[in-house]
Amino acid sequence: MTSPPAPLLDGNHTVLTPEYVEFRFTLAGLYSRFLAWLVDTLIVALGCSAILLGLNMALSFFPGFASALSVVIYFLVDWGYAITLETAWSGQTVGKRLLSLRVIQESGVRIGFYHAALRNLARPVDRLPFLYLVGGLSALLSRSHQRLGDMLAGTIVVRERRLRVPSALGTPAEEGLLADALFISRVKKLSTEERDVIFSAALRREELSMEARLRLFSTLGARLQDALAMEKPAHLSDEKWTLLVATALLPSPSARGRLGGLRTRQPTRP
Incomplete structure (x- = not known):
């Protein structure tokens, strides 16, 4: 059960437990998610550049093979970065951690490798035709601000709150x-x-x-x-x-x- 959509601002996602107790999560807005994506994109770009530079130097005598291998490495780093960190950090990448965002299941519990892999493997579709236009429109129209990958994996992106010790x-x-x-x-x-x-x-x-x-x-x-x-x-x-x-x-x-x-x-x- 969710509240009415708030496209650009943060909305709410409500989870009803078996004990009929409701928990409300603050959904991450498109702006904060975009900033987190920019941070992660910069990290991936820098990481790939360093790897590819070393690869091209090592395989300078085989330019065709180096170019083909570069494409494979880019996709492995691009996908592997998000999948690995979201699995290890319970739904966070570096960008999400800096922006205090976290990916969780729609049921309110943390995600695992299956959910991280599923939502990130759908990124090529969400990125179409450029700059996540498909994913952005999907999140804009979704009640829970979900891009296509989130819908496929059953996940949402929420704002993280810190525990207050009474x-x-x-x-x-x-x-x-x-x-x-x-x-x-x-x-x-x-x-x-x-x-x-x-x-x-x-x-x-x-x-x-x-x-x-x-x-x-x-x-x-x-x-x-x-x-x-x-x-x-x-x-x-x-x-x-x-x-x-x-x-x-x-x-x-x-x-x-x-x-x-x-x-x-x-x-x-x-």
Whole structure:
């Protein structure tokens, strides 16, 4: 389920979970996607130029073979760059990372190699006749700003938001649990899918109605107790318990501290 299209500005994409809780994602507009594409195009062009220069020097005695091989290498670098980075960086290339954009599945979860390959192998069609005119028109008319490759792969491009660590997790009791090696080790064993759900809930909790919010975190709280094989501390609500796990998943204490500086700010609504 999506909102009405907003061709040039950012729009919204709404995902309804099996628990009937809605999550809203801010769709990337054409302008930000174009800037990200320019950055990636420059990187690919520079990379190809360096490779082809070395190739032509090495095969200077075989100009015909060097020219044919140059075309093959260009397409391999062009496609391989996006497919490799979007797979390794969960939907981001250098350009998308600089612009805080990310490719995700329409269901709201991260993409894998299959989705990255499918959406990028369709680029030759999206590029027709020049400068992504077909892809741009497709995104302009699509409710979710999808070019043909995105439609084929079932993906969307969204704006990324950073996790805000709530001030409620700054008490000595929670800090003590965050220093518990057993708790941290069990949290780190959570699957990628479980981490995605936890972070999505933490990021977008302010967008939910109170009833949906209570229902979502009640379900997550119970599942986390089973997954971690640990009882939830009695003084913590299901929501705070889930947010505590999200905090423990952050990469380092220093990263938690930097995010902690944003505690009093509310997430930006799309």
